[in-house]
Amino acid sequence: MKLRVNGSEHEVTAAADMPLLWVLRDLIGLTGTKFGCGIAQCGACTVHLDGAPVRSCVTPASAAEGKAITTIEGLSADGSHPVQRAWTEIDVVQCGYCQSGQIMSAVALLAAKPDPSDADIDAAMSGNICRCGTYQRVRAAVHKAAELAKS
Amino acid sequence: MNAVIPTSRRDFLKQTALAGGGLVIAFVVPAANRFAHAQETAAAAPFVPNAFLRIAADDSITVLLAHSEMGQGIWTSLPMLIAEELDADWSKLRVEHAPAAPAYAHAMFGMQMTGGSSTISSEFDRYRQAGAMARALLVQAAATRLGVAVTDCRTESGKVIAGEQSLRYGELVDDASKLAAPASVILKEPKDWKLIGKSSRRLDTPEKITGRAGFGIDVRFEGLLTAVVLRAPIFGGSVKSVDSKAAMLVPGVRRVIQVPSGVAVVADHYWAAKLGRDALAVEWEPGPNAGLDSEAMRLQFRELAASEGLQVTQAGDAPAALSAATAVLEAEYVVPYLAHAPMEPLNCTVKIDADACEIWTGTQFQTMDQMVAAQITGLKPEQVRINTTFLGGGFGRRATPVSDFVTEAVHVAKEAGAPVKTVWSREDDIRGGYYRPMYLHRARVVLGEDGMPSAWDHSIVGQSILAGTPFEPMMVKDGIDGTSIEGVADSAYLKAVANHRVQLHSPRTGIPVLWWRSVGHTHTAFVMETLVDELAQRAGKSPLEYRRQLLKDHPRHLAALNLAAEKIAWDTSKPLMGRARGIAVHESFGSVVAEIAEVSIERGQIRVHRVVAAIDCGVAVNPDGVVAQLESAIAFGLGAALYSSLSFKEGRVQESNFHDYRVLRLSEMPLIEAHIVASSAPPSGVGEPGTPPIAPAVANAVAALTGQRLRELPLRPTA
Ligand code: FES
Numbered sequence: 101m102k103l104r105v106n107g108s109e110h111e112v113t114a115a116a117d118m119p120l121l122w123v124l125r126d127l128i129g130l131t132g133t134k135f136g137c138g139i140a141q142c143g144a145c146t147v148h149l150d151g152a153p154v155r156s157c158v159t160p161a162s163a164a165e166g167k168a169i170t171t172i173e174g175l176s177a178d179g180s181h182p183v184q185r186a187w188t189e190i191d192v193v194q195c196g197y198c199q200s201g202q203i204m205s206a207v208a209l210l211a212a213k214p215d216p217s218d219a220d221i222d223a224a225m226s227g228n229i230c231r232c233g234t235y236q237r238v239r240a241a242v243h244k245a246a247e248l249a250k251s
Numbered sequence: 252m253n254a255v256i257p258t259s260r261r262d263f264l265k266q267t268a269l270a271g272g273g274l275v276i277a278f279v280v281p282a283a284n285r286f287a288h289a290q291e292t293a294a295a296a297p298f299v300p301n302a303f304l305r306i307a308a309d310d311s312i313t314v315l316l317a318h319s320e321m322g323q324g325i326w327t328s329l330p331m332l333i334a335e336e337l338d339a340d341w342s343k344l345r346v347e348h349a350p351a352a353p354a355y356a357h358a359m360f361g362m363q364m365t366g367g368s369s370t371i372s373s374e375f376d377r378y379r380q381a382g383a384m385a386r387a388l389l390v391q392a393a394a395t396r397l398g399v400a401v402t403d404c405r406t407e408s409g410k411v412i413a414g415e416q417s418l419r420y421g422e423l424v425d426d427a428s429k430l431a432a433p434a435s436v437i438l439k440e441p442k443d444w445k446l447i448g449k450s451s452r453r454l455d456t457p458e459k460i461t462g463r464a465g466f467g468i469d470v471r472f473e474g475l476l477t478a479v480v481l482r483a484p485i486f487g488g489s490v491k492s493v494d495s496k497a498a499m500l501v502p503g504v505r506r507v508i509q510v511p512s513g514v515a516v517v518a519d520h521y522w523a524a525k526l527g528r529d530a531l532a533v534e535w536e537p538g539p540n541a542g543l544d545s546e547a548m549r550l551q552f553r554e555l556a557a558s559e560g561l562q563v564t565q566a567g568d569a570p571a572a573l574s575a576a577t578a579v580l581e582a583e584y585v586v587p588y589l590a591h592a593p594m595e596p597l598n599c600t601v602k603i604d605a606d607a608c609e610i611w612t613g614t615q616f617q618t619m620d621q622m623v624a625a626q627i628t629g630l631k632p633e634q635v636r637i638n639t640t641f642l643g644g645g646f647g648r649r650a651t652p653v654s655d656f657v658t659e660a661v662h663v664a665k666e667a668g669a670p671v672k673t674v675w676s677r678e679d680d681i682r683g684g685y686y687r688p689m690y691l692h693r694a695r696v697v698l699g700e701d702g703m704p705s706a707w708d709h710s711i712v713g714q715s716i717l718a719g720t721p722f723e724p725m726m727v728k729d730g731i732d733g734t735s736i737e738g739v740a741d742s743a744y745l746k747a748v749a750n751h752r753v754q755l756h757s758p759r760t761g762i763p764v765l766w767w768r769s770v771g772h773t774h775t776a777f778v779m780e781t782l783v784d785e786l787a788q789r790a791g792k793s794p795l796e797y798r799r800q801l802l803k804d805h806p807r808h809l810a811a812l813n814l815a816a817e818k819i820a821w822d823t824s825k826p827l828m829g830r831a832r833g834i835a836v837h838e839s840f841g842s843v844v845a846e847i848a849e850v851s852i853e854r855g856q857i858r859v860h861r862v863v864a865a866i867d868c869g870v871a872v873n874p875d876g877v878v879a880q881l882e883s884a885i886a887f888g889l890g891a892a893l894y895s896s897l898s899f900k901e902g903r904v905q906e907s908n909f910h911d912y913r914v915l916r917l918s919e920m921p922l923i924e925a926h927i928v929a930s931s932a933p934p935s936g937v938g939e940p941g942t943p944p945i946a947p948a949v950a951n952a953v954a955a956l957t958g959q960r961l962r963e964l965p966l967r968p969t970a
Pocket residue numbers: 134135136137138139140141142143144145146155156157158
């Protein structure tokens with residue numbers, strides 16, 4: 101099948117029901133998207149299909165055909181996306197493993213709601229588990245990113 | 252006073268030239284080092300890596316970490332120690348994990364490892380000395396080059412400056428590497444610190460926000476296969492028969508092999524391996540643990556608690572005082588088995604050649620990993636190269652005394668005859684053992700006329716995490732595993748009680764258990780701090796005052812307690828309607844943390860709104876890093892306090908993934924205000940000490956709110 105990831109076309113040979121997560125990681129080699137639970141419980145595998153956040157661990161690759169797939173690698177190579185800049189300023193990351201998913205969820209939230217309230221953040225980000233407990237900084241960084249995106 | 256460290260007498264610092272130009276500061280292995288020493292004598296290798304610091308001609312400075320970055324922030328704080336003494340240009344710093352070698356052994360534990368919240372305390376001198384030595388050599392080289400006295404030189408931001416002239420470190424490294432090592436190095440006085448004690452942003456952020464950071468699970472190279480392992484559904488079970496026909500038909504599956512821990516499906520990628528495993532038909536020999544049942548165990552533990560155990564500590568005559576008393580507070584506490592559930596599922600990549608074994612993994616236990624891999628492959632330890640990747644969380648799970656996940660992965664690669672990355676699913680992780688053990692405490696306390704405890708009899712029941720491991724001879728004394736009783740036996744409260752006794756039972760259950768962020772303190776702090784709170788209530792005293800009185804001879808406890816109380820304005824403010832506050836203070840890993848939680852109950856569920864925390868951890872090398880660790884430790888402990896629990900029925904773990912093994916989520920995160928007690932004492936632990944006080948602080952707040960004393964984790968208020 102043909103997949104368009106971060107603007108580039110990839111031709112992969114995979115069963116139609118192979119989860120997009122493993123196609124991205126193991127066949128295309130984009131390892132920024134992470135495996136955390138495999139059952140849509142943790143958000144580590146969050147990517148965008150045409151801008152909408154999905155859990156790639158339960159999204160069949162075939163469902164992504166013909167759509168624009170965006171992964172953490174496609175956000176910006178140098179960390180200059182407003183969400184990444186906010187993450188840097190607030191010093192959010194710890195082990196970092198959940199952070200690709202956190203950032204992809206935050207980007208999608210801000211696209212839908214440029215000025216999210218705490219309740220919006222709770223609703224959009226509670227599907228992203230962070231075992232290092234960076235939640236307080238994630239929340240602060242989402243607010244910060246909203247600010248940065250405006251300036 | 253400046254600390255003058257004689258390098259010749261300590262004899263562990265030396266400098267060498269970097270191949271291709273540059274200066275290397277390396278450590279010679281101290282001879283007293285147990286694990287490392289054994290390896291050293293076995294080592295006939297011409298080159299054993301030992302560099303801690305490399306400065307290249309292009310001015311780049313590479314710091315090698317003897318410990319693993321798993322979120323706790325040493326990727327930043329260890330380089331700060333070197334950069335401080337070196338007067339380095341912070342923007343030129345690069346960081347790498349060191350390979351596995353004796354030079355990187357932990358100064359206290361004698362093996363290369365990360366744990367016990369000990370990285371900064373154990374490396375505070377060593378890393379500063381490495382920086383100071385490099386600086387001394389560069390200054391000497393500059394003085395000679397410029398024809399000035401060493402005393403006429405100063406250093407700043409990667410340069411040696413003498414009057415109008417200056418030389419970059421990169422210009423001096425070749426000369427410096429040829430000099431005789433200085434007889435001693437002088438460390439800066441704390442008042443001259445420019446980096447230590449000031450917050451630095453993390454150096455690993457750029458990689459971790461772009462997806463570039465390399466975790467073990469991200470390792471890829473030509474020819475690498477992926478395996479998943481089907482393990483016995485009951486601990487101690489074994490394979491009776493395997494039918495792999497259906498598995499072999501899954502496209503991408505290469506081999507099905509048996510390894511000591513189960514049946515491995517080796518495939519081109521994870522998904523094929525997983526589908527192959529789903530298609531396996533394996534019959535198991537259930538083994539001795541088929542009857543495991545956590546409810547039954549709890550009853551057994553209760554019986555044990557009421558019987559005579561091993562005497563841990565005692566003063567006066569607690570049993571006599573108790574039998575003479577008219578009113579005794581008697582309470583039982585229970586905490587469940589817990590999985591660490593680090594965000595990155597366990598994994599390990601192994602490539603075995605005729606005379607070498609190369610391993611890529613996120614590990615807290617390099618020396619053990621190297622030893623087990625050597626044993627399995629028949630190679631020498633120094634022929635096993637360990638590449639430590641970033642760890643997607645550790646919390647103790649990546650430090651098993653038997654190196655379980657590395658052992659298994661080496662077996663898989665060996666049997667497969669190819670390089671293999673063995674990956675665990677989340678279900679494998681939750682059901683794979685090495686848990687925080689279940690514990691039951693029974694305490695009986697008598698209050699004296701003054702309301703303070705006069706007799707205290709305490710019985711602890713739970714599995715030893717060290718029994719049967721290579722650490723047993725070192726760390727279990729007379730049958731008493733120090734990690735089972737820490738936080739009770741050495742409690743500041745007990746010291747204030749004239750008659751006290753602590754006893755221990757360490758039943759064996761067949762369930763693999765392990766240290767879990769803050770180890771024994773996970774249960775002992777819960778028991779001690781909720782019990783003391785209840786005693787305060789019985790005595791009709793405020794929980795803060797009561798603690799102050801019991802802790803009057805413990806200034807660090809008082810400092811943390813008072814700072815937290817001051818910051819939440821305990822005396823002058825009240826929580827909002829429908830909320831109450833609870834306090835806890837606990838010492839662990841050389842630090843003291845006080846936490847005050849503000850909670851309400853919403854639809855039968857405890858909601859924690861706010862936590863004010865204060866830590867005394869000696870010098871806070873990177874204060875914002877300390878704050879981040881308090882936030883992290885509280886979130887970790889709060890998930891366990893409110894939700895997490897593993898149970899056993901018919902030998903099997905009932906939970907399997909994050910839907911039924913609940914951890915804290917963002918919407919459940921309280922506002923945390925973390926404060927640091929000003930201190931000039933040497934640094935002590937930071938990564939773990941924030942975890943123990945949170946469960947009791949929340950339980951005490953619930954008691955203040957509802958009158959219910961919850962003595963079991965996770966906390967479940969009855970309506
Ligand atoms: S891996 Fe997809 S949600 Fe957890």
